[in-house]
Amino acid sequence: MSEKVLMKGNEAIAEAAISAGCLYFFGYPITPQTEVAEYMARRLPKVGGLCLQAESEVAAINMLMGASSAGTRAMTSSSSPGISLKSEGISYIAGCDLPCLIVNVQRGGPGLGGIQPSQQDYYQATRGVGHGDLRLIVLAPSSVQEMASLTAEAFDLADTYRMPAMLLADGALGQMMEPVDFSVFPKRELPEKTWATNGTGGKRKKNIVNSLFIEPDKLEQSILARYERYARVEAEEVRFEEVMTDDADIVLVAFGITARIAKSAIAEARKAGVKAGLLRPITLWPFPKKRLSELADTAKAFLSVEMSMGQMVDDVRLAVNGKRPVSFFGRTGGMIPSVEEVTAEILKMSESL
Amino acid sequence: MKTVFDRPAALSDVPLHYCPGCTHGIVHRLVAETIDELGILDNTVGIAPVGCSVFAYNYFECDMIEAAHGRAPAVATGVKRTHPDTVVFTYQGDGDLAAIGTAETVHAATRGENITVIFINNCIYGMTGGQMAPTTIPGQVTTTSPYGRKRSVQGSPIRVCEMLSTLDGVALAARVTVDCPKNVNQAKKIIKKAFQNQLDKKGFSIVEVLSTCPTNWGLSPEDALQWLRDNMIPYYPLGVYKDGEALRDDAPENGQ
Numbered sequence: 131m132s133e134k135v136l137m138k139g140n141e142a143i144a145e146a147a148i149s150a151g152c153l154y155f156f157g158y159p160i161t162p163q164t165e166v167a168e169y170m171a172r173r174l175p176k177v178g179g180l181c182l183q184a185e186s187e188v189a190a191i192n193m194l195m196g197a198s199s200a201g202t203r204a205m206t207s208s209s210s211p212g213i214s215l216k217s218e219g220i221s222y223i224a225g226c227d228l229p230c231l232i233v234n235v236q237r238g239g240p241g242l243g244g245i246q247p248s249q250q251d252y253y254q255a256t257r258g259v260g261h262g263d264l265r266l267i268v269l270a271p272s273s274v275q276e277m278a279s280l281t282a283e284a285f286d287l288a289d290t291y292r293m294p295a296m297l298l299a300d301g302a303l304g305q306m307m308e309p310v311d312f313s314v315f316p317k318r319e320l321p322e323k324t325w326a327t328n329g330t331g332g333k334r335k336k337n338i339v340n341s342l343f344i345e346p347d348k349l350e351q352s353i354l355a356r357y358e359r360y361a362r363v364e365a366e367e368v369r370f371e372e373v374m375t376d377d378a379d380i381v382l383v384a385f386g387i388t389a390r391i392a393k394s395a396i397a398e399a400r401k402a403g404v405k406a407g408l409l410r411p412i413t414l415w416p417f418p419k420k421r422l423s424e425l426a427d428t429a430k431a432f433l434s435v436e437m438s439m440g441q442m443v444d445d446v447r448l449a450v451n452g453k454r455p456v457s458f459f460g461r462t463g464g465m466i467p468s469v470e471e472v473t474a475e476i477l478k479m480s481e482s483l
Numbered sequence: 484m485k486t487v488f489d490r491p492a493a494l495s496d497v498p499l500h501y502c503p504g505c506t507h508g509i510v511h512r513l514v515a516e517t518i519d520e521l522g523i524l525d526n527t528v529g530i531a532p533v534g535c536s537v538f539a540y541n542y543f544e545c546d547m548i549e550a551a552h553g554r555a556p557a558v559a560t561g562v563k564r565t566h567p568d569t570v571v572f573t574y575q576g577d578g579d580l581a582a583i584g585t586a587e588t589v590h591a592a593t594r595g596e597n598i599t600v601i602f603i604n605n606c607i608y609g610m611t612g613g614q615m616a617p618t619t620i621p622g623q624v625t626t627t628s629p630y631g632r633k634r635s636v637q638g639s640p641i642r643v644c645e646m647l648s649t650l651d652g653v654a655l656a657a658r659v660t661v662d663c664p665k666n667v668n669q670a671k672k673i674i675k676k677a678f679q680n681q682l683d684k685k686g687f688s689i690v691e692v693l694s695t696c697p698t699n700w701g702l703s704p705e706d707a708l709q710w711l712r713d714n715m716i717p718y719y720p721l722g723v724y725k726d727g728e729a730l731r732d733d734a735p736e737n738g739q
Binding site: 154180197199 | 524525526527528530537538540541543544545546547548549550551554557558559560561562563564565566568569586587589590
């Protein structure tokens with residue numbers, strides 16, 4: 131496909147995954163991401179792949195683990211409560227150094243919460259998904275185009291660093307329609323999966339996919355080796371977008387759908403004479419902490435805008451490291467902040483600069 | 484001199500960690516002999532569980548995956564569906580397969596996943612030190628049923644083969660034991676059939692092996708075998724509960 135297609139965000143994820151060579155999908159229905167599975171169920175059998183509906187999120191993530199262990203590019207998708215269920219499997223996948231894609235089209239929590247868009251799973255995605263020392267590469271799309279392009283990118287990043295990647299979207303991005311161009315995804319040179327367990331073929335010694343190290347020194351060594359790769363990801367894969375930060379007194383930090391609202395709000399603030407800018411993290415892990423630290427030398431204050439009670443704001447504070455005040459504004463439970471609300475917050479902040 | 488008894492090529496030349504008198508070693512050998520005899524070592528992928536056989540990935544010479552507790556059938560599904568030409572087996576204990584992994588077991592079975600499941604039932608959690616299992620029999624004392632399992636308190640044990648034999652996806656559900664040479668030979672025959680079924684694309688095959696846990700039962704190896712005969716076999720009768728083929732439509736194996 132070389133022209134733009136009008137698509138729902140969830141469908142764009144599915145089509146992009148197929149374009150990126152992912153022919154296997156394991157999932158379980160949950161609002162507001164079910165269109166991913168439905169699209170996969172329609173399309174994959176036509177291209178020689180398989181969409182398998184599992185008996186649970188737990189089973190789906192473990193099917194993904196099996197597929198990935200065998201060296202196959204594969205994915206699962208869910209929404210917040212379902213990701214909680216997948217957490218166990220994600221920990222094993224991380225501990226086994228398996229590349230794959232996990233999509234979270236977030237909804238409101240905690241518990242059953244609601245089905246409206248939310249960004250309440252930031253902590254979960256960047257720190258708390260599954261037990262143990264582990265990281266996921268977390269990509270946060272802000273448009274339907276990015277739902278597609280970052281899906282394709284996530285697979286390559288996962289393969290390059292041999293670790294799971296998560297696309298952290300939300301119900302608004304999943305449900306809204308925008309034009310998408312599928313012809314623009316760059317291809318990476320990817321390492322061969324010499325570790326895959328898909329039969330020795332009599333050509334090599336057996337492979338073992340495993341996260342168990344009963345001797346503590348060996349477990350520590352395995353984690354240190356993994357963290358060396360994590361350090362490479364932090365050094366090489368940070369992605370973000372900046373809007374009018376050069377002369378900004380107030381820098382907003384927002385990701386996903388919220389960044390679009392923030393973008394409108396900084397334009398409104400500038401009309402009112404306040405120099406506001408935006409830093410939009412595209413990778414939530416690795417977080418653009420170096421760039422934020424640099425901005426703290428020129429900007430006077432920061433405002434983290436989120437659809438939660440304030441989670442990413444912790445990372446902003448860590449990056450700014452006390453150099454400048456960091457404020458937070460958010461709506462939660464499925465409520466979306468309005469441009470007016472965010473603009474008012476910027477103007478209020480500007481009074482005390 | 485002619486060699487009449489040797490280690491199967493599929494069994495790794497390493498010391499097993501199992502307790503003296505435990506029957507895991509016998510079952511490992513039967514699985515390895517089967518892999519040798521069917522000539523499938525090069526394309527077999529084994530899935531180890533959590534429990535006493537957690538280190539099974541060190542004991543078989545084929546590719547191995549160590550799954551989370553109870554999830555082996557789901558992991559096996561992921562391997563088999565993406566690589567239909569591999570031979571995939573899981574090796575699971577009673578806690579793994581019939582408690583925490585019940586959903587994964589039942590649904591892999593009902594989907595007719597073309598995999599082989601080796602199920603070790605010894606009525607107890609061995610690795611964690613002798614707790615009540617889903618298959619602990621009524622009256623049996625364990626560290627978490629210290630007054631004996633009571634149906635009114637802990638409920639009744641699960642007869643896995645009987646339960647799974649009701650599912651259309653199951654090709655083979657059979658219970659064997661390894662308490663004596665005759666039964667070891669029978670177990671071997673059934674285990675081989677469970678692998679052959681997979682090569683013949685017949686669907687989900689499970690072999691339940693009644694096994695002993697002398698350490699946690701507090702019995703000598705010999706007394707443990709007798710306890711198995713006196714207590715387990717009456718509750719879990721040996722036999723073939725289903726032998727046929729999974730019901731399928733015309734879709735190819737990976738569901739395309």
